[in-house]
Amino acid sequence: MSRYSMFIAGGALSLAVSGVLQAQTGTQTVAFDVQAINKIAATGSPSLTINTAVAGAQPTQATSNGNSYAITTNDTGRKITIEIDVDMPTDVTLRASLAPPGGATSAGFVTLSHTTPQNAVTGISQRAETGLFIHYTLDALVTAGIVSGSRTVLLTVLAGP
Amino acid sequence: MRLMLLCAFAALTATAQQLSAQTSSISVTSPSALSISAATAGGQPVGQSTTASYSVTVVGGRKKITAQLEAPLPPGVTLTISLAAPSGAVSLGSATLSTSSRDMVRYIAIGQYTSLTVTLSLNASVSAGVVPFNYSHVVLTLVDDP
Structure with a gap:
């Protein structure tokens, strides 16, 4: 191929490539992330009253079943801990049991x-559920005497087994 | 002879430049980053939205805009997009993006349209888990609309 014909080929190539370079596309870069999310909320205002006993036995346990919690976590290997803001009076025992979300395990009454x-x-791990039951029981020995009060129950989502 | 060929080459280049200026085109800006970090207890993570803009020039025929992702998103993560339509055209509303192209705007007539809104929404289910900072490329393509 002579030098001149190569020149002409170059011109034609320039024309063809120009059309290709005007590709009718636009590209948009979208940056994103999903952060760790751990949310828990409880509903219900349980009230437990001990006011009876079988003669000769300790006072009869009170129960509350109309309570629930909701949880959202996109993490894995989470657990829920439970505690109260102030310790119970001597010889009075408050217990709670939480129904587990799918795939998790409840410790039963603690x-x-x-x-x-x-x-x-x-x-x-990675659950979003509502309406999970919380059951409470209240026990008191006769040595507790007559007591009243309220406690705030704190549920916390933490990393754990 | 050499001079004639050089003139011919110059003429061809000029013609190419003229054609390039007459080609339909589309351009788009990149939006601010999308970050999902909240949820209501019991609900899925709260999605996030952002906007950008695009411009389109149609020099001949009737065109449409398609959208697609260059690569799949992580499992459980979805990106939806909607494009405001140029005057006289029709937006097909919001669509979930995938690596398959889908029509977003149709019946775009000859004209130059600028600063049209692109809305992007990011959603993630809890099953997506924690997704580190990442990039996704959205490709808008201007093609003939039969």
Whole structure:
């Protein structure tokens, strides 16, 4: 191929490539992330009253079943701990049991204290559920005497087994 | 002879430049980053939206705009897009993006249209887990609309 014909080929190529370079597309770069989300909320205002006993036995346990919680976590390996804001009076025991979200495990009834948060549910991974039941029981020995009060129950989602 | 060929080459180049100026085109800006970080207890993570803009020039025929992703998003993450339509054209509303192209705006007539809104929404289910900072490329393509 002579030098001149190569020149002409170059011109034609320039024309063809020009059409290709005007590709009718536009590209948009979208930056994104999903952060760790761990949310829990409880509903219900349980009230437990002990006011009876079988003669010769300790006072009869009171129960509350109309309570629930909701949880959202996109994390894996989460657990729910439960505690109260102030310890219970001497010889009065408050217990709670949380129904587990799918795939998780409930510890059953645990005794609530202020000083030591208890593992209520373990093995929670990537769940969004509502209407999970919370059951409470209240027990008192006769040595507790006559008492009244209220406690705030704190549920916390944490990393854990 | 050499001079004639050089003139011919110059003429061809000029013609190419003229054609390039007469080609339909589309351009789009990139939006601010989308970050999902909240949820209501019991609900899925709250999606986030942002906007950008695009411009389109149609020099001949009737055109449409398609949209697609260059690569799939992580499982459980979705990106939806909607494009405001140029005057006289029709937006097909919001669509979830995938690696398959889908029509977004149709019946675009000859003209130059600028600063049209692109709305992008990011959603993630809890099953998506925690997704580190990432990039996705959205491709808008201007094609003939039969």
